[in-house]
Amino acid sequence: MTTKFTTGDILAQLGSVLASLMFVWAIIQQYFPYNLRNFIDKYSQRFLTFFYPYIQITFNEFTGERFKRSDAYSAIETYLSKTSSMQAKRLKADVIKNNTQPLSLSMDDHEEVSDVFNGVKVYWASGKNIMKSQTFSFYPNTDEKRYYKLTFHKRHREAILGEYLTHVLKEGREIKVKNRLRKLYTNNGAQWSHVVFEHPASFQTLAMDPVKKQEIIDDLTTFSNGEEFYNRIGRAWKRGYLLYGPPGTGKSTMIAAMANFLGYDIYDLELTAVKDNTELRRLLIETTSKSIIVIEDIDCSMDLTGQRKKEVKEEEEEEKDNSKPMKPPENNEAKASKVTLSGLLNFVDGLWSACGGDRLIVFTTNHVEKLDPALIRRGRMDKHVELAYCGFEAFRVLARNYLYLESHDLFEEIRRLLAEAEMTPADVAENLMPKTSPADPESCLRSLIGALEKVKEEANLKKMKMKMEEEEAGRKKDLAGVKNEEIKVVENGSNGSV
Numbered sequence: 023m024t025t026k027f028t029t030g031d032i033l034a035q036l037g038s039v040l041a042s043l044m045f046v047w048a049i050i051q052q053y054f055p056y057n058l059r060n061f062i063d064k065y066s067q068r069f070l071t072f073f074y075p076y077i078q079i080t081f082n083e084f085t086g087e088r089f090k091r092s093d094a095y096s097a098i099e100t101y102l103s104k105t106s107s108m109q110a111k112r113l114k115a116d117v118i119k120n121n122t123q124p125l126s127l128s129m130d131d132h133e134e135v136s137d138v139f140n141g142v143k144v145y146w147a148s149g150k151n152i153m154k155s156q157t158f159s160f161y162p163n164t165d166e167k168r169y170y171k172l173t174f175h176k177r178h179r180e181a182i183l184g185e186y187l188t189h190v191l192k193e194g195r196e197i198k199v200k201n202r203l204r205k206l207y208t209n210n211g212a213q214w215s216h217v218v219f220e221h222p223a224s225f226q227t228l229a230m231d232p233v234k235k236q237e238i239i240d241d242l243t244t245f246s247n248g249e250e251f252y253n254r255i256g257r258a259w260k261r262g263y264l265l266y267g268p269p270g271t272g273k274s275t276m277i278a279a280m281a282n283f284l285g286y287d288i289y290d291l292e293l294t295a296v297k298d299n300t301e302l303r304r305l306l307i308e309t310t311s312k313s314i315i316v317i318e319d320i321d322c323s324m325d326l327t328g329q330r331k332k333e334v335k336e337e338e339e340e341e342k343d344n345s346k347p348m349k350p351p352e353n354n355e356a357k358a359s360k361v362t363l364s365g366l367l368n369f370v371d372g373l374w375s376a377c378g379g380d381r382l383i384v385f386t387t388n389h390v391e392k393l394d395p396a397l398i399r400r401g402r403m404d405k406h407v408e409l410a411y412c413g414f415e416a417f418r419v420l421a422r423n424y425l426y427l428e429s430h431d432l433f434e435e436i437r438r439l440l441a442e443a444e445m446t447p448a449d450v451a452e453n454l455m456p457k458t459s460p461a462d463p464e465s466c467l468r469s470l471i472g473a474l475e476k477v478k479e480e481a482n483l484k485k486m487k488m489k490m491e492e493e494e495a496g497r498k499k500d501l502a503g504v505k506n507e508e509i510k511v512v513e514n515g516s517n518g519s520v
């Protein structure tokens with residue numbers, strides 16, 4: 023006679039075995055002395071690990087300082103977010119105020135997901151221990167100790183403890199930086215204060231020559247991934263950008279697009295509010311990594327033309343003439359209360375090495391010719407980007423953004439006019455701004471054509487006026503020359519008569 027066991031029977035048997043085991047364990051816990059329990063615990067663990075081929079690592083949410091969340095835990099949580107949303111059945115959601123991603127998802131307690139790295143499979147499980155608290159606390163409930171447990175086969179120990187964990191923490195931190203609310207810092211004297219940075223500019227909406235744009239995107243990507251490279255060549259991980267061009271060509275917009283592209287904070291440094299070089303240095307040291315430090319209109323912030331020459335000359339003169347009496351204290355004070363060009367040069371290169379992490383420094387100017395060459399030489403300002411008057415390709419970006427237009431019969435006329443008239447993207451954008459609802463693209467394009475023709479006419483008139491003025495000046499010069507000749511002749515004549 024054969025007996026058939028159904029799955030239900032097996033589960034019922036298993037359940038009763040487990041119940042019996044738990045009962046026995048409860049008895050042991052109650053009646054066995056503490057030392058004996060400990061002994062059994064210790065040796066049963068050793069016995070199990072002898073046969074168990076897996077290694078487990080636990081990452082607790084709170085470590086060290088009681089209320090400080092572990093950086094590793096939150097990096098792992100972020101790293102696992104994508105895998106969790108695909109594999110876990112129970113998820114936790116949190117709102118993040120971010121344009122690109124409104125929700126952050128993580129696996130709920132007691133869930134497990136797997137991950138594969140270089141062909142090796144590992145398992146991540148989430149869990150929590152609940153401690154019985156005796157005391158009342160104002161702090162958030164930290165009696166629930168959450169953790170992540172990583173499990174992997176012991177033959178992969180080296181790869182997982184080295185490469186894999188480095189990869190998890192790095193990637194997790196990078197995603198966190200991208201997802202966080204970014205900040206715009208401004209300085210009031212030597213103090214930074216900040217607001218949330220929510221500028222919508224992107225490289226997609228930035229109107230400029232597409233080849234130039236791609237070059238900048240590639241440069242920024244290489245820079246932001248270049249930690250190892252910069253370490254290897256022994257250079258501070260920084261890059262300087264000089265953006266120059268007439269007002270309204272998109273210098274500030276480009277900085278916002280750069281920050282959004284890289285996920286960096288912005289430090290908008292008002293140089294005129296900085297008392298001296300020491301204050302400037304302090305402000306720099308307080309900046310965090312993954313940030314863009316901006317000095318707008320650098321030519322207006324300080325006298326950069328010849329100032330350095332003056333400074334160097336003064337220093338040389340002081341060195342030559344040691345017998346010279348010291349300057350009166352009030353003079354020294356006046357000099358110390360300004361940021362000097364050499365202070366700025368130190369700011370740009372010397373002190374960078376003191377601050378770890380990647381930083382971009384961006385100067386903008388409407389008058390590149392006014393800047394001291396020392397300030398903008400390569401190595402300080404590595405990339406010089408000219409933001410020019412609107413060309414046809416830049417116009418097409420604006421037409422797409424403002425009017426959803428890819429092509430139109432009037433585009434050819436606009437192409438011809440843009441080649442002849444100088445108009446900034448800001449002015450082109452203003453003309454393309456819909457004036458009715460719904461938008462009437464053709465009337466916007468015609469408005470732009472009218473504005474371009476006007477600019478062209480004004481430029482022609484200006485040219486003609488200048489030409490006439492030049493001719494007039496030439497004629498006056500000639501006339502003056504003739505008069506001088508006549509006077510000379512008269513003088514010679516009178517001399518001859520004497």
Ligand SMILES: Nc1ncnc2c1ncn2[C@@H]1O[C@H](COP(=O)(O)OP(=O)(O)OP(=O)(O)O)[C@@H](O)[C@H]1O
Nearest residue numbers: 227228229268269270271272273274275447448451
């Ligand atoms: N290249 C561009 N692409 C898209 N929009 C632009 C561009 N240039 C200017 N604009 C528009 O014009 C406005 C002014 O541009 P922005 O402030 O970036 O110019 P700027 O070169 O920094 O000017 P300034 O030198 O006066 O500070 C922006 O709000 C933006 O809407």
